[in-house]
Amino acid sequence: MELQLSMVDGSVCMKDSAKSEISSERTLYPYVTGTSIIGMKYKDGVILASDTAGSYGSTLRYKSVERIKQVGDHTLIGASGEISDFQEIMRYLDELILYDKMWDDGNSLGPKEVHNYLNRIMYNRRNKFNPLWNSLVLGGVKKGQKYLGTVNMIGTHYEDDHLATGFGNHLARPILRSEWREDLTFEEAVKLIEKCLLVLLYRDRSSINKFQIAKITDEGTTIFPPYALKTFWGFSHFQNPSKGAAGTW
């Protein structure tokens, strides 16, 4: 979390001494962050899921952060990483959709176009050493065509049938690789997603037991209200934890 770009520091320092006392306005590290996003295509469209946590370093500071949002009629975006940068991205995208709607001409930007626009922004910011510190998943359906893509703070972007960010790449994608199918119904897809979310809840310390699922089909978008999953902690290993070392915690 506390990554420092030391070469950036060096060049910034030199610039500062040449200019005045104005401090650097480049993103150096994230502050309030969201953890994984999971996305997958299913029979009728695309599903995105995330938890609603906003961590402040190792503190689980905010517990009701909506990290999945709608963008226009055809797209959903989920963000992990710096929450304030996600809010900035939403401002860009809302403006983009607004101007698109103002044409009022029967054409509209689909998820592919939004993804590429976002990729341009992310890559250009990275080239200026001032990234928007996010990994984003974009899913959508337009005219029956399902789309699922990702883009991150260094401008890497790609599409797939199922995607994840952060820890989700290591914990959720293996499950999806073996159990995902093209023709999952919505209920089956939710079950599969919940399986992944549960693993992330157990194993990712930045996650909380409060999840949001969002789906998008040709008919429209639904972002479901947050809910919790049932967890099980009754493993024998957790019973009497100080058995082998009295006084430990």
Add this chain to the structure above:
Amino acid sequence: MFRNQYDTDVTTWSPAGRLFQVEYAMEAVKQGSAAVGLRSKTHAVLGAVNKAASDLASHQRKLFRADQHVGVAIAGLTADGRVLSRFLRNECINHSFVYESPLPVSRLVVQLADKAQVCTQRSWKRPFGVGLLVAGLDETGAHLYYNCPSGNYFEYQAFAIGSRSQAAKTFLERRFQEYDTYSREDLIKDALFAIKETLQGEKLTAQLCTVAIVGEGEAFHIIDQQTIQEYIDAMELSTGGPDEEAAAAAPPSAETQEGGEGASSEPAPMDI
């Protein structure tokens, strides 16, 4: 139109509320050699007459590709047309770069029209002296637009511009209502027939015209001369019109192959 004291610059209104410079620019379009356009639900065709300044010269290019899915035919000041084609290509490629997706034709023509409008409201500019027929395909189907020097643009099922375009328009007016369901081949044939109308007596050969098409599964491209000649030959073999039912009410279709100057004896203009 006659000269008057309100026609010197484009930013002077006449008392009757006219901008004469803009109207004179539209006259320039009427002086250019003809261009026609027609479209169905899935395809759009552009055609132009290739008029060379003299037998020694090659003809000017009138059809330009702006992107895989859009092309234009111009009539009027070809130099202005080239500049605008470059603008169209630029707009298309900029959009493709940011959105990885073809620029919708309706948005392209609005940008073109706005550019033309600017030149009607600056004292140090002049209107573009060229009319453009923009043909393209996007997710809402095939489209044909006409862009004026005035900055106006209109969508058409079929249209013709340039000198003697009225003859082509008369022909198109009789047929355009069927065009939505026309096949690609029939569209090309009608485009050729419309071009033939503007020639008024001259024999139509593939060297005298250029035809381009864009449609579903087909990027914008100029059809090669040989294929065009085959279409022309197929047309003239039937009852003088592009299809049999037009025989009843087609006045200029009574031309036979002997009419007009023998085109084959002329020095062949340079290939496109």
